[in-house]
Amino acid sequence: MLLKSLNKPLILRIVLIIGFFLVVVFVTRPIIEKSLSLQREKEQKEVERLYELYKQGELTKEVEEKIYQSCFMMANELKSGYGCEIFREGTGRDGCYFCFAITKKDKLFCNKITEGTPLRKRCEKEFLVIEEMEWKTYRNEDYGFEIKYPQDWNYGPNILQVAPNTVFCPPEFSDPDPELGCKWESENGHMLDSLAPIYLFVTKKPGGTFTLDDLSMQECEKSEKQTINNILMKISDCGERGQESIWYGPGNAYIFRLFLEDSSFLDIFNQMLSSFKF
Secondary structure, eight states: OHHHHSOHHHHHHHHHHHHHHHHHHHHHHHHHHHHHHHHHHHHHHHHHHHHHHHHTTOHHHHHHHHHHHHHHHHHHHHOSGGGGGGSOTTHHHHHHHHHHHHHHTOGGGGGGSOTTSHHHHHHHHHHHHHHHHTOEEEEETTTTEEEEEOTTOEEEEOTTSOTTOEEEEOGGGBOSOTTTOBOEEEETTEEEEEOOSEEEEEEEOOSSOOOHHHHOSSOOSEEEEEEETTEEEEEEEOGGGOEEEEEEOGGGOEEEEEEESOGGGHHHHHHHHHHOBO
């Protein structure tokens, strides 16, 4: 009764619509599946390509080249770092200053990036790497180690300790006397303390069984163990009291400590620590 009450042209249209829908589904489904399959295959090849680059150590290089290429384009277009002021304060302006810093090799642009942001830290790290390539190397053949220090820094003996204990200092604390290397506080002709911010201590391991935790010079709230250049080190952040890293020498015969007294030189301290090798 219901079918009889319906208009025959209407029924025909419904049948045609359903038929058309079924045809579309059956015809386009293989095309869609093939397209998805090709897309998955393309993505898989890209994953494999990136993995190969990763294994060869080239992945970071490719990403950085793309970033640097866009930076060069921006720097060339704006001509001057003052052009960064056209960007809204924040990410856009910071990114612009970062581009000028790395393309013009001018560290002053890093200082214009918002302090404490990841981009500011990355910019400063970029220049630390560049500067480290030009750093000088302090070697001690007797104890079989080397450590790098900034080009314009100096080093000298820790005259309150026995050799090879050494202090490292920036230009403002350097002493023209080659026997000192770094300035010292003195009173009545007696040396009291070095003005150098970074100390390297080398001491003979005491008898008995000691761990790195037992040998730390002071208790610090934050400490962790890291392996740097195949050397297990305990690194302690002691806040205002400085930072200390401690590790054993070959054969556990000697104990090495790198100590930081002035936190404003923390980046240099970390870079020096990462350069230490036996």
